[in-house]
Every structure is written in C-alpha cells, then in structure tokens.
Amino acid sequence: MKGAHITPRFELEGAAIERLEPELPPLAEEPRVRTGSAALVLSGVGVLVVGFAALSVGNAVADAFARAPALGWAALAMAAGGFGLLGAGVWRELSGLMALRAVDRIRAGLSSGDPRHIAGAARAWLDELPDGAALIPAVRALNDPDSVLALLRTRVVADLQQQADALGRSAAIQVFAVTAAMPSPALDALVVGWRGVRLVRQVAELNGLRPGLLGTMALLRRTALSAAGVAAADIAINSATRAVLSNPLLQHLAGDVAGAGVAARRMVVLARAASAACCPLK
Amino acid sequence: MRWAATARGLVPVRRVVRIGVTGLARAGKTALLTSIAANLLAAGAGLPALPALTARLGGRRLRVSAASAGAADLPRFDTAFHLGALARDPPAWPARTQALSLLALELEIGQPGPFAALPAQRVRLELLDYPGEWLLDLPMLGLGFGAWSAGTLRRLEKRREAADFLAFLRVLPVTAPADEALARSGHLLYRALLRTLRDKAGLSLLQPGRFLMPPPGGEPPWLEFFPYPGDGPLAALLRSRYEAYVEAVRTQLFSPAFGQVNALVVLADLLSALHDGPAAFADTTAALAEVAEALRWRGPALLPNWLAAVLGFGISRVAFVASKSDHVAERQRGNLAALAAALTRLPIGRFVRTASFAVAAVRCTEDVVWTLEGHPVSAVRGRLLGAERAGRSYPGEVPDKPPGPEFWAHPFLALPDFEPMRLPLGGRGGVPNVNLDALLAFLLEDVL
Numbered sequence: 044m045k046g047a048h049i050t051p052r053f054e055l056e057g058a059a060i061e062r063l064e065p066e067l068p069p070l071a072e073e074p075r076v077r078t079g080s081a082a083l084v085l086s087g088v089g090v091l092v093v094g095f096a097a098l099s100v101g102n103a104v105a106d107a108f109a110r111a112p113a114l115g116w117a118a119l120a121m122a123a124g125g126f127g128l129l130g131a132g133v134w135r136e137l138s139g140l141m142a143l144r145a146v147d148r149i150r151a152g153l154s155s156g157d158p159r160h161i162a163g164a165a166r167a168w169l170d171e172l173p174d175g176a177a178l179i180p181a182v183r184a185l186n187d188p189d190s191v192l193a194l195l196r197t198r199v200v201a202d203l204q205q206q207a208d209a210l211g212r213s214a215a216i217q218v219f220a221v222t223a224a225m226p227s228p229a230l231d232a233l234v235v236g237w238r239g240v241r242l243v244r245q246v247a248e249l250n251g252l253r254p255g256l257l258g259t260m261a262l263l264r265r266t267a268l269s270a271a272g273v274a275a276a277d278i279a280i281n282s283a284t285r286a287v288l289s290n291p292l293l294q295h296l297a298g299d300v301a302g303a304g305v306a307a308r309r310m311v312v313l314a315r316a317a318s319a320a321c322c323p324l325k
Numbered sequence: 326m327r328w329a330a331t332a333r334g335l336v337p338v339r340r341v342v343r344i345g346v347t348g349l350a351r352a353g354k355t356a357l358l359t360s361i362a363a364n365l366l367a368a369g370a371g372l373p374a375l376p377a378l379t380a381r382l383g384g385r386r387l388r389v390s391a392a393s394a395g396a397a398d399l400p401r402f403d404t405a406f407h408l409g410a411l412a413r414d415p416p417a418w419p420a421r422t423q424a425l426s427l428l429a430l431e432l433e434i435g436q437p438g439p440f441a442a443l444p445a446q447r448v449r450l451e452l453l454d455y456p457g458e459w460l461l462d463l464p465m466l467g468l469g470f471g472a473w474s475a476g477t478l479r480r481l482e483k484r485r486e487a488a489d490f491l492a493f494l495r496v497l498p499v500t501a502p503a504d505e506a507l508a509r510s511g512h513l514l515y516r517a518l519l520r521t522l523r524d525k526a527g528l529s530l531l532q533p534g535r536f537l538m539p540p541p542g543g544e545p546p547w548l549e550f551f552p553y554p555g556d557g558p559l560a561a562l563l564r565s566r567y568e569a570y571v572e573a574v575r576t577q578l579f580s581p582a583f584g585q586v587n588a589l590v591v592l593a594d595l596l597s598a599l600h601d602g603p604a605a606f607a608d609t610t611a612a613l614a615e616v617a618e619a620l621r622w623r624g625p626a627l628l629p630n631w632l633a634a635v636l637g638f639g640i641s642r643v644a645f646v647a648s649k650s651d652h653v654a655e656r657q658r659g660n661l662a663a664l665a666a667a668l669t670r671l672p673i674g675r676f677v678r679t680a681s682f683a684v685a686a687v688r689c690t691e692d693v694v695w696t697l698e699g700h701p702v703s704a705v706r707g708r709l710l711g712a713e714r715a716g717r718s719y720p721g722e723v724p725d726k727p728p729g730p731e732f733w734a735h736p737f738l739a740l741p742d743f744e745p746m747r748l749p750l751g752g753r754g755g756v757p758n759v760n761l762d763a764l765l766a767f768l769l770e771d772v773l
Contacts, residue, residue, distance in 0.1 A: 049697050051721035051738045056706075059713040062414065063691060063746045065757035156370030156753045189391070 100126070132255075139258030143265070145171070146252070150323035153192065161188040165195060168323055171251035172199065192324065200324055204315075207246045211314025214242045215307035222306050235306050242310060243317045250321035265320035266313065343451045343585055344768055345640075347460055347616050348592035349529045349609065353648040353686055355419040357592065358428050358454050359407040360686035360756040361765065363748075365389045365430060365450075367755035374755030377762035381773045385435035392429035392449050402428035402454050408752040411687060415711060416745050421456070424541050425577065428452045434772060448772050455578060458534035462574040464615040465532060470564040474552035477532065481552075486521045490514045490551075500557030507559060508549055508566075515551035527605040530612040533570060547573075588642040588768045591617065595647045595664055596720065599728070599737040610668050610727070641771060643679045644764055651685035651759050652740045653723055654692045654703030658683035658759070660725040667726045680767050685759035689743035695719060707743030716741050 100122045108115025145167070152164025165182050169175030178198060185191050218238050222231045240259065243266055247254050254262050319325070348354040367374035369389025379387075394401050403426065410417040432448040435441065465473055478494075481487040493514050501507060516536045522528045523537060531537060535548065547569035553560055591613065598609040647665040650658050666681035690707035695717055704719040720738035746757040766773065 049700055049702055049719070051719055051736060052697065053716055053718045053720075053738055053741055055709070055712075056715040056717065060708055060715045062416075062744065063689070063708055065688065065746050065749065154370055156367060156372065157750060158753070 097126075135253075136255040136257045139252070139254040140261060142171075142252045143254070143258060143261055146250075146321060146323050153195075153324050156188075158186075158188040161191055164323070165191050168195075169199070173249075173251060175199070175251070195324055200322060203249060203322055204318055206249050207314045207318035208311070210242060210245050210249070211311045214238055214314065215310040218310050219307040231306070235309065238310065239313050242313055246314055246317035247321050250318070252321060262317070262320060266316045340447070340772065341449045341451060342587050342769070342772060344588045344590060345586035346452060346454075346590045346592055347613075348590075348648070349457045349460060349594070349612060351421075351597075352457055352592045352594045354457060354592060355407060355422050355454055356411075357590075357648070357684075357686040358402060358452055359404060359411065359419070360758055360761055361452065362391075362402070362404040362428055362430060363408050363752055364755040364758065364761060365432070365765070366391075367753065369432075370753075372749075372754050375762035375765060377766045378769070378773070379762075381766045381770070382434070383437075385437065385441075386433070386445060387435070388433040388445075390431045392431040394427075394429065397427065399425055399427040399453075402426040402452075404428065408748070408756070411745050411756065412748040412752040418710075418745075421538070422454055423456060423538060426454045428454065432772070446772060450769075456534065456538040458531070458538040459574075459578055460534065460616055461530060461532050461612055462534045462570075463579060464618065465571055466575060466579060470560075470567040471554075473532070473567070474554055477552040478554065480530070481518075484522065484526070486526065487518055490518045494553065497553070497555065497559070498557070499555045501555055501559035503558035503562040508551075508562060511551040511553065512549040527601040528608045529605075530608050530615065535570070545569075586640055587771075588644070589640050590644045590646055590764075590768070591665075592646045592648050593665060593668070594649055595661065595668070596649055596652055596723070596737075596740055599723070600720070600739045603728075603733050606728070613668065640677055642768055643677055644767055645679065645681040646764060647681075647683045649685055649740060650683035651688045651690045651707075652705060652718065652743070653720060654705055656703040657723045660723040663725040664723065664727070682760050682764045682767075684761055684764055686756070686761060687745045688757040688759050689745050690718075693717060707741070710742045710744040716743070 104115060104118045104122055107118035149164045149168045152160045152167070155161060155164075162182065166179055169179050169182065178194070181194060182191055185194065218235055221234050221238075225231050225234065240263070243262055244254060244259060247258075247262055252258070252262075346354050346357065348357075364374040366389050368378060369387050373379070391404070407419050410419065428451070430450045432450055433445045434448065435445050436443045468476070478491075481491065490511075493511060497507070497511075519531045519536050523531055539548070547566040550563040550566040550570070553563050593609065593613055595609075598606045601609075645662075645665040645668075647661045650661055653661060661683040662681040665683070666679075690705035693704050693706045694701050695704040696702075697719060702719050704717050706715055706717045708714070709716050718738065718741050720740070721735060724732055748754070748756055
C-alpha cells in the first residue's frame with residue numbers, strides 16, 4: 044500500500060449516486076433473560092390454586108344442576124359473580140401496572156430527541172393527567188420539540204411538584220402530631236408506614252395513575268430507587284420541613300420528640316420521591 | 326490529577342468549562358461547533374453519536390440541553406440554522422463567519438460509582454465562534470504600534486504585491502502631519518494589499534484581521550490605520566487608533582473567547598496548506614505559532630503553577646486538531662495528527678496535557694481502495710457538492726513531520742468540494758464525523 048511514488052489524482056465517476064449515508068453503529072446484543080426459580084414456583088402455585096378452584100366450582104355447579112335446575116342456575120350465578128369480581132380485581136391490578144409501564148414509555152418518548160415522538164408522548168401524557176386536556180391544543184400548536192418540553196416543565200411538572208409538596212406537607216403534619224403523641228415506638232412505625240403508603244398512592248393519583256396492590260408495591264420500589272437521589276439532592280426539603288415546623292408549639296415538640304421531626308421530614312422526602320417516580324419529565 | 330477533578334465534580338455548584346477554539350479562516354470552526362452541539366445533544370438523548378465519550382461515562386447518565394443565554398451581550402450560536410443547512414437536500418456548508426457568537430450547552434453528568442447517589446454534576450460548556458481572520462489580532466495584544474509596524478513591514482518587504490503600499494510609505498516624511506486624507510489613503514492601500522495577499526497568494530498571517538473581515542455595522546474611525554515607521558503627528562494619530570483597535574480586540578474577542586479558557590483547540594486545515602505550497606504552508610505555521618504564543622498558559626499571578634493546575638485555573642488541556650481529515654483515508658490520519666502536533670508546538674507548562682487529533686467535524690467521504698499505476702492505494706470517495714456524482718480522491722501522501730524540499734517536488738491535490746453525508750434523523754441523531762468523540766472525551770476528561 045505504499046503510495047509515495049504514485050501520482051495523486053482525482054477522478055469523477057460516471058453515474059449519479061444518492062447522498063452518502065453514515066455507517067450505522069453495531070447493535071448491542073440483548074442479554075437473554077432467564078426465568079427465575081421463584082417465578083416458576085409461584086406460577087406453578089398460581090396455576091394449581093386457580094385451576095383446581097375453577098374445577099371444584101365447575102363440579103359444584105354441575106352437581107347443583109343434577110339436583111335441581113334452579114339450584115344449578117343459582118350456583119352458576121354465584122360462580123360467575125365470584126370469578127367476575129376476581130377477574131375485575133386482577134384486571135384493575137394489571138391496568139395499574141400497565142399505567143406504570145406507560146410512564147416509562149412516555150419518559151422514553153420525551154427524551155428521544157425525535158420531534159414526532161416528543162409530540163406523541165406529550166399528548167399521551169396530557170391525556171392521562173386530570174387537567175391535561177386543556178394543554179393539548181397548545182402542544183399541537185408548537186412545532187419545536189424544545190418548546191413543547193419547556194411548556195410541559197413550566198406548566199405541568201411545576202404544578203404537579205407543587206401539589207405533591209402540599210400533600211407531603213399535609214402528611215408530615217399528621218405524622219408529626221400522631222408520632223409525638225404515640226406511646227409506643229412500634230406503633231410509630233406502623234403509623235408512619237401506613238401514612239407513607241397512602242401518600243405514595245395520593246401522589247400517584249395526582250399523576251393520573253390508580254395503582255392497586257401490585258401497582259403500589261411496584262411504585263414503592265420505584266420510589267425507593269428515586270428517594271436516595273431526591274433526599275441527597277434537594278436542599279428544598281430542609282426548607283419545606285422547617286416550614287412545616289414553623290409553629291412555635293411544633294418547634295418545641297420537635298426539640299423534645301426528635302423522632303417525630305425525622306418522621307415529618309421523611310414524608311416530605313417521600314412526596315418528592317414519589318413525584319419523581321410517577322412523573323415522566325424532570 | 327484525576328482525583329482533583331473527581332473531587333471538584335462532587336462540589337454541588339455548576340461549573341463553567343470554556344473551550345477556546347483557535348482556527349484560521351476556513352479551518353472549519355463553525356462546522357466543528359455545529360457538530361459538537363448536535364452530537365452532544367444526540368448523546369444526551371441516548372443515541373450512539375459519540376461512542377468514545379459514552380464509553381468514558383461507563384453507564385453514568387448524561388443529559389445535554391441548550392443553556393439559557395440570560396441577558397448576555399454575545400449573540401447565540403445558531404446551531405439549528407447551521408444544522409438545518411447541513412441536513413437539507415441539497416446541503417450547504419456554513420458561510421464565512423462575520424461576527425462573534427456563543428455556543429453554550431448545559432451538561433448534567435452522573436457521579437462516578439461510589440458517589441452515584443449524590444446529585445449529578447452540572448457543567449456549562451461554552452465555545453465561541455468568530456471570524457478566523459480576527460484570530461491573528463491576538464498577537465497584537467502584546468505589541469506596541471512601533472514593534473507591530475516594524476514586524477509587518479519586514480514581512481512585506483519580500484512580497485512584490487506590496488510594491489504600491491511600500492512606495493506610498495517611502496514618500497511619506499518621517500514627521501508627516503496628522504492629515505486625515507493621508508491616513509485614509511494609507512489605510513485603503515494597506516487594506517487592498519491584505520486582500521490581495523489572502524486571495525491571490527493564499528497567505529494567513531495578515532494583520533489586523535478586521536481589515537479583511539470588518540465587524541457588522543458602521544466602521545469606527547479607529548479602524549483607519551496602517552503600519553508606519555515614522556515618529557511625527559501622523560504616527561501619533563495612527564498609534565492612538567492602533568491602541569483603540571487593540572483594546573477592542575482585548576474586550577470583544579480575547580476576554581470573552583480566551584480570557585478564562587480551560588481547554589484550547591488549535592484547529593488547522595493542514596491538507597489545504599499542503600496543497601497551497603511551501604510559502605503558504607510556512608505562513609500558516611508562523612501564524613499558528615504567533616497565536617499559540619499569544620495564548621500560552623498563564624495561571625493566576627499569586628498562585629504557584631501546581632496549585633493553579635489542581636484548582637483548575639488556566640488552560641489544562643490543549644488539543645492540536647487537523648481538520649477535514651475525511652479527505653484522506655484512515656491509513657493517513659495518523660500521519661496527519663502527528664503533523665498537527667509537530668507544527669503547533671506550544672510553549673506550555675508541565676501541568677498542561679496535550680494530544681493531537683485528525684478530525685472531520687462533518688464527514689463527507691468513505692474509504693475505498695483504488696488501484697493506481699498497478700498499486701492498490703487507500704483513497705476516499707464522496708459525492709461532489711451540487712454535482713450528484715461521486716468522485717474518488719487520492720491527494721498524495723501526508724507527511725508525519727514538517728515537509729522538506731523533496732515533498733514539495735510532488736504536487737498535493739486540492740481538497741475536492743464534497744457534500745456532507747446524510748445526517749441521521751435530520752441532525753437530531755448527531756452529525757457523522759471522524760474522531761470527534763475522541764477529541765471531546767479528551768477535552769472534557771476532567772468533568773467526565
């Protein structure tokens with residue numbers, strides 16, 4: 044490949060060509076996900092419980108029909124009602140979980156950099172929010188994706204954050220009052236735990252989510268993941284806690300009952316963390 | 326000094342990283358800034374635009390957005406306009422830059438492993454775009470009118486294009502009166518001479534730069550001067566105008582662009598200089614050396630250099646960059662980077678890290694093997710701007726050190742006017758480039 048003695052040159056090719064395209068980077072191979080042992084065991088138990096329950100109910104309905112048709116219809120109605128309620132509960136749980144997945148999809152869309160995806164994700168998010176419909180015409184009118192994101196940050200994210208903070212402050216005052224008066228530390232933990240879960244669900248509803256039991260558990264896991272960053276990052280939490288405890292009586296109590304002050308601060312942190320977990324845009 | 330950089334990154338305050346880009350006219354500064362902005366924004370959106378930078382982050386989060394301009398005096402660098410011009414069909418290269426503009430980006434970088442729970446590091450990245458002609462005003466900052474006139478006239482004596490201007494100077498008495506008509510005539514002659522030397526002789530070391538690329542708006546009277554060795558009222562008038570000019574350079578270019586620079590990019594279109602011949606090549610080298618000398622590392626006066634380096638004052642990194650490297654095949658880009666390093670030796674301190682790169686901010690070509698005179702050679706192939714046809718180019722061998730007389734015995738081809746490759750996602754997926762990720766990983770290593 045020595046070219047030192049070769050005369051430099053330029054040559055025009057004959058045919059017209061399309062504009063050159065850059066080479067695409069190699070796609071990363073997705074790691075194969077294996078089903079865990081615990082998932083297999085739980086699935087087996089689920090199939091056995093649901094399957095045998097369905098068989099037993101089916102047999103019971105058949106027996107009732109054998110005894111008298113009226114009895115059979117009554118048994119069938121009861122079975123259908125019972126399984127219907129079960130199905131509705133499962134459906135509600137699944138839709139709660141799917142709504143959480145939708146937050147991830149909207150988050151990915153908003154950070155994609157592609158104008159079409161950003162506009163679509165913004166509309167999908169506003170559809171889910173209780174007061175989001177009013178903003179959709181404004182988003183449609185904007186051509187620039189950066190402007191769409193700026194509008195969402197200014198109007199939606201700031202409002203949601205403000206409302207989540209208000210919920211956090213309200214929970215903080217309740218928790219502070221209850222734990223200061225509580226005679227047993229074990230009951231403290233119970234009250235703080237219950238109020239914390241309720242707060243997370245309240246913040247989720249604020250963001251258009253209605254999580255059931257499984258949805259709440261998934262949300263709590265996400266909230267725990269975002270809590271470390273929020274607590275370390277936000278100086279505002281200290282000021283919010285101070286604002287909650289600005290009453291002289293509460294300040295006096297906080298001095299005497301150190302645990303109550305800590306619990307109140309945790310509620311403010313929790314509201315922020317839950318808001319960060321539910322909101323697809325920062 | 327990695328530990329010092331990590332420690333600085335943990336402090337929860339927004340840092341400003343200012344990168345000075347020194348590049349002569351048509352070196353590719355505007356294209357470089359456009360490509361940096363587009364590729365960083367794409368990388369911040371999770372797209373694979375800058376693999377070396379992403380690898381350096383090791384899975385940490387990177388978010389990039391356009392920084393707020395606030396109430397700044399400087400106009401914003403119009404990334405969307407330049408990117409749009411490169412993305413559309415048919416594409417267009419940026420026109421000659423005629424005024425200053427500031428590119429400012431906001432970077433949010435996740436903290437390394439043990440500190441991952443801490444708030445992300447926030448960095449404001451600033452780069453300034455300016456007419457390349459103005460860069461050669463920087464060496465004037467350290468020169469008085471007399472020394473500048475003597476140096477300029479010494480260079481002009483060898484040029485036959487300068488005959489008219491030198492003849493005018495010879496007839497002026499040493500104690501010429503401060504006559505506006507004389508000052509204006511001398512200025513116009515000198516300005517015409519600079520244009521001839523740039524356009525016909527391909528020279529770069531031409532001062533003052535604003536005579537070639539005047540700032541927008543009306544020209545102030547202090548722009549009308551010329552090199553003059555006299556010592557009378559006319560010399561005093563020209564000296565006062567020269568001093569006003571130098572002050573304008575200091576406040577309008579040096580302070581905003583290079584006043585508090587953390588890293589420096591010395592950008593040079595060496596391939597075009599190789600084509601222009603030995604005189605133009607030597608002139609480019611001399612111009613870069615003068616600029617480098619004007620910008621050499623200086624820490625704060627009261628601090629020892631090692632402490633200034635630890636605290637992050639002054640220039641900590643210098644990258645020598647040969648631009649338009651996609652006009653030669655990959656096999657030759659190592660030589661091109663080595664040549665850039667050899668030509669732009671800076672008198673830098675021991676606390677400054679340096680590296681050289683062969684970069685194409687906007688890639689236009691693909692590598693091909695071309696059989697010439699029975700030998701396979703590495704060449705490049707691209708689509709010519711406005712022609713819709715492809716061209717193959719083998720411009721010659723790039724030397725890895727300043728070329729000697731034997732090199733100039735063979736011609737080095739002019740760079741063909743290739744059009745940019747198609748931009749992924751209309752520019753939102755970044756700009757195809759060569760080695761830009763390595764350059765950015767080097768420049769931003771202290772904050773990554």
